[in-house]
Amino acid sequence: MKKYELVANNIKKQIISKYYAKGHILPDQQTLAHDFNVSKITIKNALDILANEGFVLKTSGFGTVVIGPSTLITDKDAPASNFEGLTTQEGADRVSSRVIKFDLEFPNDKVKKNLNLNGEEPVYHIIRLRLLDKAPFILENTYMPVNLVPGLTQSVLESSIYAFIRDSLHLKFAGIARNIQARQAGSLDISYLNVTEDTPILEVEQIVWLVNGTPIEYSTSRNASNKRAYYLFETN
Structure with a gap:
C-alpha cells in the first residue's frame, strides 16, 4: 500500500471514530504533513482519496471539511x-x-x-x-x-x-x-x-x-x- 493510501486510511479511521466529527475542518496540509511525517503532496493525494470517497469536502479558501462517512454508501x-x-x-x-x-x-x-x-x-x-x-x-x-x-x-x-x-x-x-x-x-x-x-x-x-x-x-x-x-x- 502506498504512503498516501496509509495516510488516507488513518484519517478515515479518525473520521469514523468521530475524532474528526462531521462539520469539523481538518488541519491544514502543512500541519497534517508534520503530524504524519510525510510530504505535502502525500497529504494532498490522501485528501483526494477521502474526497472521492465522500469523507471530506475540499473547498477553496475555506479548508477541508469533514462530511462523511456518507449514509448512502455501504461497505458493498x-x-x-x-x-x-x-x-x-x-x-x-x-x-x-x-x-x-x-x-x-x-x-x-x-x-x-x-x-x-x-x-x-x-x-x-x-x-x-x-x-x-x-x-x-x-x-x-x-x-x-x-x-x-x-x-x-x-x-x-x-x-x-x-x-x-x-x-x-x-x-x-x-x-x-x-x-x-x-x-x-x-x-x-x-x-x-x-x-x-x-x-x-x-x-x-x-x-x-x-x-x-x-x-x-x-x-x-x-x-x-x-x-x-x-x-x-x-x-x-
Whole structure:
C-alpha cells in the first residue's frame, strides 16, 4: 500500500471514530504533513482519496471539511471513478482469481474501436472469475493490446493485472470511462456467479487510458446486483 493510501486510511479511521466529527475542518496540509511525517503532496493525494470517497469536502479558501462517512454508501459499494483494481480495493488476502479464458485474438470491430486499434493488432482476451473471501464475486471479460502488456502470464492473471502493469511495466493509468447498466443474467453468469436467470446483474463496461492517451483496456465486469454497487461523489 502506498504512503498516501496509509495516510488516507488513518484519517478515515479518525473520521469514523468521530475524532474528526462531521462539520469539523481538518488541519491544514502543512500541519497534517508534520503530524504524519510525510510530504505535502502525500497529504494532498490522501485528501483526494477521502474526497472521492465522500469523507471530506475540499473547498477553496475555506479548508477541508469533514462530511462523511456518507449514509448512502455501504461497505458493498465501490467508487465509480476508481481504477485501482479489485485486489487493491479489497486486499490481496481477500481476493483471488480463477482464469476461465486466456487467449490471443485478432479483435472484432467493437474491440478495435474501443482500443483505437488499426489493422490486425492482436489482443489478449481474458475471462476471469474474481472471488472475494473465496466466494464468486465478479466475472470479468477483458481485452488488452498485446504490444502494451508484454509478458502477461497465467500467474499474473491469478493475482493482479493492474499491479503487474504498474509495478513491472511501469505504466501509469490516467483516465477511465464507465457505462454501468442493469442486465439479465446470461449463461456465463449462471455458471460462475451462482445466480439464476432471474437474478439482476450489474454490468460495468469500461475503457482505461494511459497517461499518453492510449487505451490499454476494454472490459466488462458483471456481478449480482446485491453483491456490489457503485457510487459517485461530486463537488461543485
